[in-house]
Amino acid sequence: MTDSLRGIPDMTACPVEDRLAIQxxxxxxxxxxxxxxxxxxxxxxxxxxxxxxLSGIGFPSLNGHGEIRKFFExxxxxxxxxxxxxxxxxxxxxxxxxxxxxxxxxxxxxYKAGGGITVNxxxxxxxxxxxxxxxxxxxxxxxxxxxxx
Amino acid sequence: MTDSLRGIPDMTACPVEDRLAIQxxxxxxxxxxxxxxxxxxxxxxxxxxxxxxLSGIGFPSLNGHGEIRKFFExxxxxxxxxxxxxxxxxxxxxxxxxxxxxxxxxxxxxYKAGGGITVNxxxxxxxxxxxxxxxxxxxxxxxxxxxxx
Amino acid sequence: MTDSLRGIPDMTACPVEDRLAIQxxxxxxxxxxxxxxxxxxxxxxxxxxxxxxLSGIGFPSLNGHGEIRKFFExxxxxxxxxxxxxxxxxxxxxxxxxxxxxxxxxxxxxYKAGGGITVNxxxxxxxxxxxxxxxxxxxxxxxxxxxxx
Numbered sequence: 282m283t284d285s286l287r288g289i290p291d292m293t294a295c296p297v298e299d300r301l302a303i304q305x306x307x308x309x310x311x312x313x314x315x316x317x318x319x320x321x322x323x324x325x326x327x328x329x330x331x332x333x334x335l336s337g338i339g340f341p342s343l344n345g346h347g348e349i350r351k352f353f354e355x356x357x358x359x360x361x362x363x364x365x366x367x368x369x370x371x372x373x374x375x376x377x378x379x380x381x382x383x384x385x386x387x388x389x390x391x392y393k394a395g396g397g398i399t400v401n402x403x404x405x406x407x408x409x410x411x412x413x414x415x416x417x418x419x420x421x422x423x424x425x426x427x428x429x430x
Numbered sequence: 431m432t433d434s435l436r437g438i439p440d441m442t443a444c445p446v447e448d449r450l451a452i453q454x455x456x457x458x459x460x461x462x463x464x465x466x467x468x469x470x471x472x473x474x475x476x477x478x479x480x481x482x483x484l485s486g487i488g489f490p491s492l493n494g495h496g497e498i499r500k501f502f503e504x505x506x507x508x509x510x511x512x513x514x515x516x517x518x519x520x521x522x523x524x525x526x527x528x529x530x531x532x533x534x535x536x537x538x539x540x541y542k543a544g545g546g547i548t549v550n551x552x553x554x555x556x557x558x559x560x561x562x563x564x565x566x567x568x569x570x571x572x573x574x575x576x577x578x579x
Numbered sequence: 580m581t582d583s584l585r586g587i588p589d590m591t592a593c594p595v596e597d598r599l600a601i602q603x604x605x606x607x608x609x610x611x612x613x614x615x616x617x618x619x620x621x622x623x624x625x626x627x628x629x630x631x632x633l634s635g636i637g638f639p640s641l642n643g644h645g646e647i648r649k650f651f652e653x654x655x656x657x658x659x660x661x662x663x664x665x666x667x668x669x670x671x672x673x674x675x676x677x678x679x680x681x682x683x684x685x686x687x688x689x690y691k692a693g694g695g696i697t698v699n700x701x702x703x704x705x706x707x708x709x710x711x712x713x714x715x716x717x718x719x720x721x722x723x724x725x726x727x728x
Contacts, residue, residue, distance in 0.1 A: 297446055297595055297596065297599065298446065300599070301446065301449070305520065308518045308519070308520050309520070311518055311534075312518070312520065315574060362573075362574065362575045362576060363574070364534065364550045364574035364575050365518075366515075366517045366518065366534050366536065366664070367517055367518055368517050368664045368665055368666050369606045369609055369610070369663075369664065369665055370606070371603065371606050371607070371610065385609075385662065385664050387536075387664065387685075389550060389574075389575055391575060391576075401662045401687060424660075425613060425660065425661070425662035425687075426660045426662050426687055426689060427660060427689075446595055447595065450595065450598070454669065457667045457668070457669050458669070460667055460683075461667070461669065464723060511722075511723065511724045511725060512723070513683065513699045513723035513724050514667075515664070515666045515667065515683050515685065516666055516667055517666050536685075538699060538723075538724055540724060540725075
């Protein structure tokens with residue numbers, strides 16, 4: 282939160298520009314995931330050696346662009362449609378060059394084979410400032426509502 | 431995205447105030463649509479001769495306040511409830527006096543005749559700065575999840 | 580809306596920092612509600628004598644931390660999972676030290692006893708600037724989509 286009330290600069294507070302840029306990183310991730318084809322767009326969200334750990338929702342834990350790319354090649358092969366709605370952004374840590382953000386997600390998928398899935402959960406991104414903008418170095422998820430059935 | 435990392439002003443980047451004002455325009459559109467009566471509020475979002483083209487989701491393509499107003503008169507006559515949730519805002523173009531924004535929408539409707547519809551899609555607004563604030567000159571949509579049945 | 584187009588400072592417009600801090604207050608409320616345990620986190624959102632009036636959606640109207648805390652003790656006892664997605668934030672009043680904000684909510688709950696509920700509605704918060712940041716002095720809700728059955 283800000284300390285603007287008392288006029289004291291809070292060095293740990295995330296400036297608005299950074300906050301929005303970090304939110305934008307998650308929105309661009311959802312946009313690439315929902316494209317069903319943009320593997321480069323997904324990799325551009327993550328550091329080359331990023332940890333992509335979805336074990337919290339029963340999906341794989343992956344390391345680095347190679348494994349992330351393979352995962353989405355397989356995912357895109359199986360899915361007919363995707364929609365990932367992001368809300369409730371909250372910067373939970375910030376030190377100028379690194380930050381952590383939490384967001385809620387409603388993740389909808391339709392399988393080419395028929396049927397679908399909806400995930401109600403949370404994204405947790407640890408991000409780092411790079412010469413090419415903010416990038417994710419670690420990404421995890423948990424459920425808000427457990428998957429049924 | 432911003433270039434704040436390198437301290438180089440990016441003349442094509444959308445300032446925060448404009449970004450939020452443009453987001454607010456879409457939120458005010460949803461608010462008017464969900465009021466089920468505020469035709470003036472809907473028209474206030476659009477330029478007098480705006481293109482309102484929902485052919486991407488199987489709805490009409492309309493031109494100008496007159497046709498937009500008639501469309502919502504008919505819509506409001508048929509609907510018992512509306513809810514349009516907007517997320518994943520992304521400024522996709524900006525030149526100071528014009529901009530483009532993409533947003534995700536979960537659009538829910540309940541018919542007076544019974545039953546309902548949920549649309550999972552995206553809004554695309556091309557907007558222009560006017561003496562009365564940002565206004566839409568073109569509005570289109572596509573589906574994220576195709577409508578079933 | 581802003582008056583930035585004409586370069587005239589609008590003393591009634593909500594500065595970006597305040598706007599985001601007020602949005603954050605609602606996000607922190609949802610986070611505490613969805614924790615299913617954080618009663619202190621919920622009370623921290625509200626003034627000691629806040630009005631917490633959910634009569635607009637058929638829930639109780641409560642006054643002050645004691646009643647709010649008791650309500651959530653009972654709620655958390657009954658619920659197995661919660662997810663409250665907040666979108667469509669709109670500052671509807673601002674005078675520097677007080678403000679009003681409207682937000683859309685998709686509120687999902689799963690009961691320990693089985694079954695669940697989804698509320699599609701709106702939050703209305705009247706907030707006040709305090710030495711500990713923005714706090715809610717009044718909170719009400721209405722439905723966008725009436726509950727069925």
